[in-house]
Amino acid sequence: MSRHRRHQRFKLKSLYVWHRYIGLTAALFVTLLSITGIALNHTEHLKLDGLYVHNAWLLDWYGIEAPTNAQHYTTSAGTITLLDTQLFTNTQALQGEYRDLVGVALQNNILIVGQDDGILLLTAQGRIIERLGRNEGVPQNITRLGTSSDGGLIIEAAAKLFTTDADYLVWTPWSGESRSITWSMPDDLPKDELTALQMRFRAHILPWERIILDLHSGRIFGSWGPWLMDTAAVLMLFLAGSGTFISWKRKR
Amino acid sequence: MRILTAIVVSLMMHTSSAWAGGTYQTPEDFLHEVFAGNVPAPAVLWLTADIRINAAKILDHEPDQLRMRYWQQEQRTAWILDEIGKDQLITTGLVVNAGRLERVRVLIFRESRGWEVRYPFFTHQFDQVGLTAGLKLDGRIDGISGATLSVRALTNLARLALYLHEQTPAAQHVTP
Numbered sequence: 035m036s037r038h039r040r041h042q043r044f045k046l047k048s049l050y051v052w053h054r055y056i057g058l059t060a061a062l063f064v065t066l067l068s069i070t071g072i073a074l075n076h077t078e079h080l081k082l083d084g085l086y087v088h089n090a091w092l093l094d095w096y097g098i099e100a101p102t103n104a105q106h107y108t109t110s111a112g113t114i115t116l117l118d119t120q121l122f123t124n125t126q127a128l129q130g131e132y133r134d135l136v137g138v139a140l141q142n143n144i145l146i147v148g149q150d151d152g153i154l155l156l157t158a159q160g161r162i163i164e165r166l167g168r169n170e171g172v173p174q175n176i177t178r179l180g181t182s183s184d185g186g187l188i189i190e191a192a193a194k195l196f197t198t199d200a201d202y203l204v205w206t207p208w209s210g211e212s213r214s215i216t217w218s219m220p221d222d223l224p225k226d227e228l229t230a231l232q233m234r235f236r237a238h239i240l241p242w243e244r245i246i247l248d249l250h251s252g253r254i255f256g257s258w259g260p261w262l263m264d265t266a267a268v269l270m271l272f273l274a275g276s277g278t279f280i281s282w283k284r285k286r
Numbered sequence: 287m288r289i290l291t292a293i294v295v296s297l298m299m300h301t302s303s304a305w306a307g308g309t310y311q312t313p314e315d316f317l318h319e320v321f322a323g324n325v326p327a328p329a330v331l332w333l334t335a336d337i338r339i340n341a342a343k344i345l346d347h348e349p350d351q352l353r354m355r356y357w358q359q360e361q362r363t364a365w366i367l368d369e370i371g372k373d374q375l376i377t378t379g380l381v382v383n384a385g386r387l388e389r390v391r392v393l394i395f396r397e398s399r400g401w402e403v404r405y406p407f408f409t410h411q412f413d414q415v416g417l418t419a420g421l422k423l424d425g426r427i428d429g430i431s432g433a434t435l436s437v438r439a440l441t442n443l444a445r446l447a448l449y450l451h452e453q454t455p456a457a458q459h460v461t462p
Contacts, residue, residue, distance in 0.1 A: 161352055163353055169312075204327065
């Protein structure tokens with residue numbers, strides 16, 4: 035065997051060793067990219083955008099914190115609490131986003147939750163009966179919500195008082211004695227209840243789709259993550275080239 | 287030909303404006319227009335278990351409210367319904383007359399894509415369309431390329447309005 039051929043064999047063997055070790059390293063990334071890629075292709079079927087991360091470590095990693103201030107109202111049918119834009123009836127989170135509460139009342143087993151731009155009607159079990167806003171004729175800029183001495187619902191909006199019918203369909207000005215109104219007032223939320231709601235709050239923020247996307251792009255590993263995935267892509271390109279070259283050389 | 291027109295108009299609109307969402311007509315104005323200024327008092331339809339099951343079949347999800355508000359004048363009912371296109375609610379005004387859609391209008395569009403469904407070339411397809419026993423529309427609705435989810439949302443709302451109309455006293459109303 036000539037010296038030149040021995041040298042070439044040595045180079046091919048060396049390339050083969052590199053191909054093997056880089057292949058083993060890239061296998062980790064190929065597995066990760068394949069699994070996350072398949073999951074992302076079927077996001078809707080897997081309902082990944084509707085499944086939320088509950089793991090405290092992951093939520094901390096993403097810097098998701100729960101608000102410390104809560105607006106809390108107590109009625110004989112249960113509690114209503116607003117944490118940031120998330121509304122809870124007792125400990126159950128309601129769908130949608132909500133704003134500053136102006137008061138809560140209970141009438142005929144219906145919870146009436148006042149916000150500055152509308153009223154939310156809930157069952158005592160926390161199911162939404164109807165959202166009432168400007169389109170439903172509810173006066174805007176509500177500042178207070180209460181009940182009159184005869185049990186009627188009263189709201190104060192733009193410094194005027196309004197009441198409604200038994201089905202909350204039509205809102206009309208109220209001209210009774212304002213001293214007879216019992217206005218709804220917020221309560222203090224016990225610390226243990228706040229902590230429990232904060233945990234629930236955090237568990238409704240981060241969908242699994244975000245995690246899978248960030249795993250796929252490498253962003254879950256921070257600002258260096260995409261560079262890591264770029265390196266993996268370069269390694270895979272190297273493998274494609276080295277594999278083709280070794281195969282071609284062996285055939286010769 | 288309708289499909290070709292829809293595609294051409296859709297392409298023209300895609301190039302003419304990046305986003306044309308917003309409030310096209312307030313629900314209040316829509317009702318005034320529908321009832322010629324004489325808007326009847328609102329009524330509510332409670333979604334009982336049976337109604338909820340069928341509404342869920344139509345929408346592909348449970349309705350998020352236990353009752354729906356509507357406005358009735360003899361055999362006509364008007365509905366202001368919301369449905370999510372992709373991420374945001376599309377507020378739509380629908381009028382049902384004697385079991386057939388009389389008018390469908392997109393009132394508020396909040397999505398960044400698919401606003402082409404607001405145009406009459408699309409909404410007029412619903413005119414005089416009714417509901418089959420299988421809760422499908424009995425007329426063909428051509429889609430718009432790039433607005434698939436908005437088209438689906440509006441089609442589902444049309445089916446829902448027709449179904450809800452059947453549950454109201456207006457469905458039994460006989461014109462003297």
